[in-house]
Every structure is written in C-alpha cells, then in structure tokens.
Amino acid sequence: MSMTADAAIIGGGVIGASIAYRLAKAGKKVVLCERYDFAAGATGSCDQCVFLQSKNPGIHLKLALDSSAIFQDLSKELDYTIDYFKHGGMITIENEMEMAVMSDFAEKQKKIGLDVEIISRAEAAKRQRGLAGHLLGCTYSPQDGHVNPFKLTLGFVKAAQKHGALILIDAEVFGFKLESGRIKGIKTSKGDVEAGVTVLAAGAWSPVLAKTLDLALPIKPRRGQIVITEPVAPYVTGNLLSGQYIVAKYHPEILADSKSLAVRLGVGLSLTQTSKGDILIGATREFAGYDLRNTREAIREILKNASRLVPGLEDLHVIRVMAGLRPYTPDGLPLVGFVKDREGLFIAAGHEGDGIALSAITGVIARGLICDGKAYTDVSALDPNRFDA
C-alpha cells in the first residue's frame, strides 16, 4: 500500500499523538506510524506527572505553564476523558544544601509566573501523610497535576482520527524516502508514505532512525525505573518529588564526587497515585543504552529512598516494576523544529522526563512551525540545530 499525506509522523507516543491531533485539526492530511502500539515506549512507562515545579526557570517552565493551561480543558476539547487532576505538588527538602538550591529555584520560578512557596514540615505533613521526620520542609505549588498518559495519548489519537488522520499501529518505520536530497516521507512495514513533512517523534529511538540519514542527534536513551504498588485507598496527595531530583538534574556538580549507589543510579523520589489506586514510586535516571530491563539494585535503591522520605509507604506491597527510556538531551530541553540540511524533516523528541508535561504545548509549537512557519512564542531554544558545531 502506498499513501500520501501532508505530514508523516513517526511514533505513537504522547508527542507524536499530540502533533497528529494539532496538524489534523489544522486541516493537514496526517499519517502516523507506530511500531508497536500507542504509548508503548516512554509514555506508557512514566510516572503520570504534569509537574511544573521541576522545570528550570526560563523557557522550560514557561512552556510547561502554557502546556498546563491547555490541560485544564483538554478532556472537553478532545471529547475524551484524560483523567487530568490538578491536586498540587510538593518537593521535599532534606538538608541545608537542598534548602538553598530550592529557595533559589522557587524564587526564580515565581518570576516566570509559577505559584510556588516553601512550607514547613508541619504544613507539608497536613498535605501528605507518612512524611519523614527529618525533612526541613517542602516547596508547594497548587499548579502541579497529573494525567493518565494512556488516556492522554488515546485522546489525542481519537481526536486526530476525527479530523481525518490515518493512524497505523504495528507499522514499523524502516527509513526515509529521499528525492534529490529532500526527505519525502517514510518507508514502513505497512507501506510507503509520501509526505511533504516528516515528523520524527520516536523519543529515545529517534537517533536510530536519524542515523539512516547520516544525522547524529544529541539524544541518548536514559532509563527510568519505576516501582508500582498494589491499589490502595487514596494515600498520595497530588504529587511528591524529592529535592535530590532537582539537585541532580540542574546542579550535577554538587553530587559529582558522590560514591553513593543511589546517586550513581540517579535516584530521586517521584511519588504519585493513579485513579485506580496503585502508587507509582520512581525513579532512576541511568544511561544503560537501550536495555529496558529492571535491575535489582535500582528497585532496592528506589524503595530505600522512598521509605526514607515517606516511611508511611513501608507497609505497601509492590506488585510490578517497569522501565522506560527517556530521551535525554545535553541541555535538558527537547528538540522541536525543522532540521537544517535535511529538508522536509521535522523533529519533536528529546523531552526526557518532561514528555507528558510538555506534550500539549509541543503539538501546538509543531503546528505553528509547520503550518505558519513560526510558533506562538520564541522557541529558538528548542532549535534542533543548536548543538551543531
């Protein structure tokens, strides 16, 4: 079978689905090809958080805020219940070093427009049961939320289909169609798709496909392991992150000399509870190539860390573990835009742990750049060519 489209999208994760919806709604003829099934990669193995406090003050946080604004009414817009809840979130502060980092972080975030404050341990304990006694306090923002990543992806997919998009699963993309140096679509296990624009939204697997074009993307797979408990009555209020995560992500130099296994595995708490009641306990940030297996040491370190910060979790039963490959970029920002010297190729990948939170706005940016030649705001910081020597 041979197909033609305005846009061929590679990847049925939340990013590809979001872009498919925006382009289809704008009247573009869209074909999306997914190798396995919707949300089969990092989207389906994440912690469901739409966390704003974890975003770096600057364009990163601004985009997350704009994305969050879209989430408020997205169920209605998509005519599909995505289970978005804005229950607020906290980041634990364990020591003076974290207090200094988080105070500075929160001050800068406030200037961008985030409603965030530092609260005492006693106040934090009112919001979340079972917190450790040694905490100095927490940051708190009422704007943090979470969303069911499967429903979110399906919501985008179904809405895209309503606008005429052709969505193919079990459709592996083998490579690109080239015509006098220009990328003119993709070759897939379900046939060729001829397209004016090809959108690469394959997350951590994007560099593998880019390589067939002799294009070296600065994206690396970073494994995140998550432990899942039995479903229990509501326990986690909103979402909880640990300050270690922020320190490790934005101030790695502070931890550079640490010999701790937890630091080596990039362990930082992320805690959230699904609508069904399972508690998701994260997570690691490890470079392990494309190895998707869970490891015993990581499961142990995640649980040790979680029960150290929230001893109340100790009595729960673990029923499952999972791992996802988050697409890492060196500066922590995704690559969204047209690729220089590869005419016809648009990239939207490299969101690492922010894929869910930034999914809604990524679709809007992609539509702007593809349909109008410009986004609603200055997104030069996301330019995929910014790492070119």
Add this chain to the structure above:
Amino acid sequence: MKKTQILIVGAGPAGLCAAIEAARAGAKAFIIDENSKPGGQLFKQIHKFFGSYEHRAGVRGYAIGTDLLRETEELGVEVILNAPVYGLFRHDGGMMVSYMKDGREKAILAEKIILATGAAENALAFPGGTLPGVMGAGCAQTMINVNRVLPGGKIIMIGSGNVGLIVAYQLLQAGAEVSALIEAAPFIGGYGVHASKIRRAGTPIFVSHTIERALGKTRVDAVEIVRLDESFQPVPGARRVIEADTVCLAVGLSPLTELAWMAGCDFTWIPQLGGHIPIHNENMETTIPGLYAAGDITGSEEASTAMEEGRLAGIAAAEALGLTAERAKDIKLEVWARMNALRTGPFGQKRFEAKAQLLESAKGAAR
C-alpha cells in the same frame, strides 16, 4: 550473597524431581518456594495416579510427594520455604534470583536456574463472579484435602476436565452436595471413569451449558445456568436456577511464566498447553542459556509428566555444569521414553502434538 550451582524455583513435583536428579549428579542444588510446605499440588492429590508401573500408577499423589521429600532430604538439597521469588536478573554475566524471606529482601547467585513455577487457575467472568463462594476448583481441593474444611454445602462445578471431575468427586467424598457439573462443550472433557463416579453418586452433568450468573447479595445463594447451541450461544428460554452456596471454577490453568518473561525468554502461543509458553529444547533449556523450565510452566499437564520434565531439566543442568556426562545421555533417553508413553491415547496424543510443536519452535528460535 548466597551462591549455588543449580537453583530451582518451585518445590512442586517438577522442582523436587529436578533437584533430586541434579543432586544425584553431584550438583549443589537449592529449591525456593513461596509456600510453607514443599510438594506443590501433590499433597492435595488423594487420588491414585494413572499410567504404568514406572509412572507410579496406583499410588496416591501425597504418597509420591512424601517419597520425593524424603529423597531430597537424603540428598542434602536445601529447601527455602515461605520465600516468594520476585525477580530474575542478570548479574555479572550470571543469573541472580531475588526473593523475600522473613520480611527481608534477599538474593542468590546461580550458575543454572530451573523454573518450576507451575500454573495458576483460570477465572471466568460472569455477573456475581466476585461474590464470596466463587472459587477455583483447586482452591476447594486444597480446602478439603489439606485444610480439612468444606468450602460449602451445595456446590456447582464449572468445567468437566479431569480437575473438575476429580474435585467434584472429592467434594462428594468430603460430605458436600455437588448439585450440578456444567460444561460448555457438548461432551465431557475428562476421563469417563471419573465422570461415571460422579453420575453414580447422583450429580447431574449438564453438557452444552454455561453459567449465566451467580445470584445473591452478600454471598452465592443460587446459580443461573443456560443451555448453549452448537455455536456456543445461549438458547433463549433454556435457563434454570439451581440453589447453591459455592461455585467452583475448573476452567483450565495458565502457566506461571512471569520470571521467564522477566528473564527475556522467547515465547510461543500454544492454546492446548495453556497459552504463552517459554520455548525450550529437548533439555528443557529455554532460549536464555542456562535457564531451564519444567512442569506446568511449559504447559499444563499432570504431575507425572511434570516429574519427568523436572528430571530432564535437573540432569541437563548438571550435565551442562560438566557433571555426569556419561550417565546423562542414558537417563535423558529413559525419561523421554517414559514421557512419550504418558503422552499417548486420546488425551495424551493432543499434548504430544502440542509439545512436539513447542520443541519445533525451539529449533526456529534465535539463540
């Protein structure tokens, strides 16, 4: 961290036999089991086994279990009980099994691992299916034969395979009334000899029938059944309500394959064996070198074949460690001969063919 040559997960008939053969060959063997007693399902099998003399025909399951336990003890096999295994990981080029014991998380390194994890009973979805009183037939069998507790007074058995027939009869022996046995197919699934015993005891067997719903507010009070036509569709008006306080489900078993999935084994789909089965070769070795599977995890059969598969895996694992190279070949041939003999007849033939298909897929599997 503890280390062993051969680690066996599951102390049922397959696991115990694997340990016995491995230990006889001189290997250091460990068995881990999540239950408080070893023996798997053997100790609730109070019926006499089928087959020929070398298959222990005429001997009751619990007697076989007692013999196997004595043998493992004599051979010095260490059995760790009350220890659920939760993970199988790669570790420094070898394999590691992690488990919980007395509230602590532990791990053992092993050169060879044999998965003898067995199978779990299938459930059936119908309105009222979560009411107290609905249970697996195997669960009811454990209650009467191991714990000596009657699950109820008036019982409906769903499924006429050997599990359904044998457990229905044992429930009658234990003093319960078995009000009816329901089978969706137009014929009885298990051995005629077992079905006859139930009929002689007065229990009606409804073939071409299925359960429509269990009735009751806080527990099962009655069951509504319906006749099915040739295409398994309910016949309008052919419903009846039977008073009952217990519904036992004997609707097949599914292999407990979680650890094999976690290890990354290649699988194949064989419905006759219970669904997804880890591909293995004639040594019971999966597509992960050094990882073996034996017993119901490779397809639900009976304890007699599980024991033979266990022996095969145990001897093959020992052989791979360089032990008993001479005797191994003979023992394996003997085991295969006995196993093929068990897989004959109208019931055995289907399993023989399914197993042949499984072995065939091993040849195609990428190593």
